[in-house]
Amino acid sequence: MKRVKNKVLAAIMSAMIFSSLTMARPLVRVYASEANPINNVTINTNISTNQVTIQGSITLGSGKNVTIQVLDPNGSIDYIGQTVSSENGKFIFTFKSNNAVSGSYNAKIGGEEVTAPYQQAFSFSGSSSGGSSGGSDSSYSSKVSSPTAVSAVISGTSANVSWSSVQNAKGYYVYRSITANGTYSKINSQLITTTSYNDTRLTAGTTYYYEITAVDSNGTESDKSTSTPAASFxxxxxxxxxxxxxxxxxxxxxxxxxxxxxxxxxxxxxxxxxxxxxxxxxxxxxxxxxxxxxxxxxxxxxxxxxxxxxxxxxxxxxxxxxxxxxxxxxxxxxxxxxxxxxxxxxxxxxxxxxxxxxxxxxxxxxxxxxxxxxxxxxxxxxxxxxxxxxxxxxxxxxxxxxxxxxxxxxxxxxxxxxxxxxxxxxxxxxxxxxxxxxxxxxxxxxxxxxxxxxxxxxxxxxxxxxxxxxxxxxxxxxxxxxxxxxxxxxxxxxxxxxxxxxxxxxxxxxxxxxxxxxxxxxxxxxxxxxxxx
Incomplete structure (x- = not known):
């Protein structure tokens, strides 16, 4: 993985490339960890060279950079390179398919000073005779981040669980376990629209652990938060x-x-x-x-x-x-x-x-x-x-x-x-x-x-x-x-x-x-x- 030398990356953007580039209308999804989504994205393909170029920009601030890692177990996708402007966070990433193997290919794009993950989906088509075509922004949906600052305080047989607000989250689910690495069960059937929950079904003297997910407007859950042990007094x-x-x-x-x-x-x-x-x-x-x-x-x-x-x-x-x-x-x-x-x-x-x-x-x-x-x-x-x-x-x-x-x-x-x-x-x-x-x-x-x-x-x-x-x-x-x-x-x-x-x-x-x-x-x-x- 190429890493920027400025600072340790604070978040990760990931992209998924489905199908080989020789098939009509393969799908590319770009995931970004950023307060604002990736914008001004264009995607071009060249069937004769099996090459895909993703070009776009993301607001990272002056002097910031992005990096990329291609995760391809079949060796079918090569990362060719990137062009980065230190101003305005513009980037260009180029991929190449070495053979016509269908499947999923993962790439990770990392950026600095980013806070909330977003997802954009793009579709594009190529001609078997070669050449390139412009991509179109076919859909956009927010992929909310995991809640942070999770806290749980037990008093008696109830626990007050709280967490930080997540941008673009419609609500939250609370999961509970009695061991840190055990099975976590969802304890609220309805979405919680605030950033706290009173768990009243506890047994005195038992240690509890909590994980929280955020849910977006499409009903998609974020990854779970870091497991947090409940404190007691x-x-x-x-x-x-x-x-x-x-x-x-x-x-x-x-x-x-x-x-x-x-x-x-x-x-x-x-x-x-x-x-x-x-x-x-x-x-x-x-x-x-x-x-x-x-x-x-x-x-x-x-x-x-x-x-x-x-x-x-x-x-x-x-x-x-x-x-x-x-x-x-x-x-x-x-x-x-x-x-x-x-x-x-x-x-x-x-x-x-x-x-x-x-x-x-x-x-x-x-x-x-x-x-x-x-x-x-x-x-x-x-x-x-x-x-x-x-x-x-x-x-x-x-x-x-x-x-x-x-x-x-x-x-x-x-x-x-x-x-x-x-x-x-x-x-x-x-x-x-x-x-x-x-x-x-x-x-x-x-x-x-x-x-x-x-x-x-x-x-x-x-x-x-x-x-x-x-x-x-x-x-x-x-x-x-x-x-x-x-x-x-x-x-x-x-x-x-x-x-x-x-x-x-x-x-x-x-x-x-x-x-x-x-x-x-x-x-x-x-x-x-x-x-x-």
Whole structure:
């Protein structure tokens, strides 16, 4: 196949030559992939030389070119050559029949910057005595292209399937399969005249794939679109943050009981920022509690029904975070309970990290202790990999963090967040401690970009991701351990713009999303926008 050197061809035109050139009125069809059909076409034959010339033009733009390939298994049609004008996209193609063999002969003509396939049919006749005759445009019909940008999002037992509009399409058919390369069945008997379809006949827990065809005014279907797997999302939520944490725990331990429970304040985040690693290591959920026993009754019911008395309960933070009343109540129930708390968030965090018993040379994470977003964005990834999360002030490396670095000599330190939350001075101070440590900063313009950068950096090679609101901490905190168990990143979103997150999902081929929190946190419309192609 001759190829133009300008650019990779974006579409294909194909022609079919029926019969040999020595027969009267053979038929030539020229297929073009172009927003406008091939025009000004003339066809000439010379019977004495068995030669056909197709001449025409197509609007490709200045400097563009076309190419041709003749596909002839019998060797009966030779491609002689082409004449191309770089201006206005004019072309001339010449074919020659070497022998009088009847049959179908295929040729492909390729053009650049083309969008929609068209078909024109031409008939011509020749004289057995030789000479040439002009061709006539006997018919024209649009051959619509296949739909693109197909997207399918499952919620419950229905899927919203959508696709891009196709020029000159009268309608569309939707095909569905349960395997990518399986048999696709048409699921709408009547043409769909819009670019979306609600498929309501699904079975929960089944993976579905969709293909779409466009149909022209003559009833001719286009080729099927590329097979698209349906994405799905599962929302885990409760009446409030405490109930949501219980719902997350039930999902995390749907088929077995936990080996421990980690309790954290549902009112503030600092003491729990390193808690995901502790919960993951001890096969425990993170449950949020209120200010009093009465506020936290549902949590105690979950513990009573799911945790045996010989198991352990960890309480994160001092009495200002989780009250002594709650601690005493749990103790009275006969549980083995341990409080991990210090004089402030930094000491509490260090004590949590100390409970992880991290080995030397293990990478660590440093995050701001003044906001929750960056630490929670990396929490599941850190848990999966066994990296401790140490929180720090903005401007200077805290003494306990420096001592910890000196103690375990991490091979790599991940600094999460931009210099507005963890200054460049901290990197300098780390290098002063050990110049051989590899420092990797993962920070964007805001918490959402940082969260996306983290998920990109640690591509978990999975089709699932967990999303949580970036405006508040409870759902991401409770869900961080579930995300780790699902081998999933925690991706922060808001309800205004998910374009960056959407690019990430498409790049990583994410088809399943766990949504932490109710509609008040993340709207279903936001999730649908995120999952649409």
């Amino acid at each position: 599962q929302r885990i939520s409760g009446a409030d943050r405490i109930d949501t944490s219980i719902a997350i725990a039930k999902e995390q331990f749907s088929s077995k009981h936990p080996d421990a429970v980690v309790l954290a304040s549902g009112n503030d985040f600092p003491d729990a920022l390193g808690g995901a690693g502790l919960a993951y290591k001890n096969n425990a959920p993170i449950l949020l509690v209120g200010n009093s026993v009465n506020d936290s009754k549902a949590v105690f019911d979950y513990i009573a029904n799911n945790l045996s008395k010989d198991k352990k309960i960890y309480v994160l933070g001092g009495t200002a975070s989780v009250s002594q009343e709650i601690f005493n109540y749990i103790t009275a129930q006969g549980y083995n309970i341990t409080r991990i708390g210090g004089k402030d968030r930094y000491e509490t965090n260090q004590k949590i990290v100390d409970n992880l018993n991290i080995a030397k040379d293990t990478p660590i994470v440093i995050s701001s202790g003044n906001n929750f977003a960056d630490a929670l964005s990396i929490s599941s990834i850190a848990s999966i990999n066994g990296y401790p999360i140490l929180i720090n002030d903005k401007d200077n490396l805290m003494a306990n963090v420096g001592n910890y670095i000196t103690s375990i000599q991490p091979s790599t330190i991940y600094v999460v967040g931009g210099t507005g939350v963890i200054s460049a001075n901290i990197e300098t101070q780390i290098k002063n401690l050990n110049g051989n440590i590899n420092i990797v900063r993962l920070g964007g313009q805001d918490r959402y970009e940082t969260s996306t950068l983290i998920a990109e950096k640690f591509n978990l090679n999975t089709n699932i991701i967990t999303i949580a609101s970036g405006l508040n901490f409870p759902d991401a905190l409770s869900g961080s351990v579930l995300a780790a168990r699902k081998n999933s990143s925690v991706l922060l979103v808001d309800n205004n713009d998910v374009s960056r997150q959407k690019q990430l999902l498409n790049k990583q081929k994410i088809t399943n999303v766990i949504v932490l929190g109710g509609e008040g946190s993340i709207k279903s419309s936001t999730v649908n926008s995120l999952l649409e192609k």
